[in-house]
Amino acid sequence: MLQTTISRLMLNMPEPLKNRAKDINHSELSAWLEAIGTRRDKVAFAHLFRFFAPKIKNFGRMQFKNEAEAMELVQETMTNVWRKAHLYQADKGAPTTWIYAVMRNMSFDMLRKIQTYREETLSEDIWPLEQNTQPPEHDDFNDHLLIQHLNAHLATLPENQQQIVIGIYIKQLTHEELAQQLNLPLGTVKSRLRLALARLRLQMGEQHD
Incomplete structure (x- = not known):
């Protein structure tokens, strides 16, 4: 199940590594997204998760000032990436732009729901x-x-x-x-x-x- 896969990846989430980020280019990211969208490739998803999850988590920490909400943002964003990967079109934008747009939309949705209610x-x-x-x-x-x-x-x-x-x-x-x-x-x-x-x-x- 997808949630089981994501939960396992989250338990082993690495912190961002600047040197590692330089080793991965847009072609690799696009290829992973395409593999997820066309073949539901879990290996490609794991690679994409390890690359983006720490970055999304850091964004969530700044946005929510809360570790649990940051983790929730990672989970919900990457779940949506898995579900919507088939919509990504490489000729219309970089994979980082597309995934960060998914992340921002999810963070706005979460903020609307949690800022008013405790x-x-x-x-x-x-x-x-x-x-x-x-x-x-x-x-x-x-x-x-x-x-x-x-x-x-x-x-x-x-x-x-x-x-x-x-x-x-x-x-x-x-x-x-x-x-x-x-x-x-x-x-x-x-x-x-x-x-x-x-x-x-x-x-x-x-x-x-």
């Missing part, structure tokens, strides 16, 4: 703790209604965000347990949770209140 506030607003506010015999019924109400909204989330919300709030797993189960970095789990809660907040709005 994870702690969203979690409390959407998933209120109502302990001792109702007789015990009504708890199961109300939990069932809440889950039914939320399922309709959960279905609109990207699959990777659905996994996180269900794992944390329905299956009652800890962040660490879920990260291990999904073979993801802990920071990625937390970032996806924040993005998912932001989207749920926008969808549910005052209905939840």
